[in-house]
């Protein structure tokens with residue numbers, strides 16, 4: 634087994650030396666409010682001991698390149714944004730892709746973090762670590778001024794929404810007469826300290842993880858949303874800051890349509906659509922951002938429940954200033970190469986053809 638893994642690594646080195654370097658694109662971090670990154674998690678103990686081998690290799694030279702080798706020794710190369718490998722701790726990802734959202738939301742703006750990827754790729758693991766670091770940052774006293782903090786956790790499955798801090802009570806999502814999306818009756822909780830936030834996180838996660846070891850558990854079929862609202866009591870005019878941490882439904886739902894029952898196929902199609910609409914909406918705001926055109930761009934946020942809930946992130950008629958990060962999570966196993974390719978392509982598409990986004 635060990636020999637096989639070594640062979641695999643040696644083969645990778647050889648393949649790298651034969652690959653043409655990707656074209657360097659000029660990227661400017663400040664130009665865009667969208668950050669795209671990929672995290673390739675380590676192989677887990679049970680995966681290596683059952684004979685699975687690695688197929689996805691982030692290059693260690695900080696070039697933002699990921700190589701993927703599948704069984705027929707066909708190699709492909711991806712540039713999904715900033716790249717984090719199996720040895721990178723959640724702290725590094727947090728520092729470069731999440732921390733900038735915190736002072737931003739504290740000042741009354743909207744910061745959104747999405748974890749994207751197939752089931753088992755490390756979305757919940759990454760969000761869990763990030764929630765702990767966010768809880769520390771909000772309450773370590775380094776941010777200026779006083780704020781009141783409120784948290785809500787909910788889940789979107791198709792057109793239904795469930796309150797994860799209220800025994801999974803279902804609630805309607807409606808648009809009010811000012812065109813704002815309202816989560817009707819959701820319970821928002823006052824957060825006094827770090828421990829409060831972590832306790833809410835834990836409570837919500839327990840309700841999500843119905844059967845975490847199977848690929849068909851509830852949490853992989855729904856989007857889990859943590860909404861932290863940051864209110865400035867000294868200002869009546871400023872809008873509240875909002876920080877969203879979003880654990881997206883498993884992206885493998887975009888495939889395997891034939892093997893499911895009709896209800897499952899409908900669910901799968903809905904997840905497929907919501908992830909694709911999300912991509913179009915993020916591309917839409919990135920393009921609007923980079924061209925700085927005075928014309929309002931068309932952003933299809935009405936086409937899915939997820940983007941309707943995030944209307945103030947995506948509707949060009951709302952004047953909220955937004956920063957958005959997408960972390961594309963990847964299971965490096967050869968068994969998951971189909972899903973990994975899709976995830977890497979999704980991240981590349983978010984970066985856009987000219988890649989005006991940060992790396």
Ligand code: ADP
Pocket residue numbers: 674675677750751752753754755756757758759853962
């Ligand atoms: P997802 O939410 O995408 O379905 P999980 O976050 O549940 O995936 O991760 C699948 C498994 O991999 C879990 O057992 C998790 O603890 C483990 N895991 C994920 N990312 C890492 C990592 N960076 N380091 C160590 N273990 C990880």
Ligand code: MG
Pocket residue numbers: 753756757758852853880
């Ligand atoms: Mg999960």
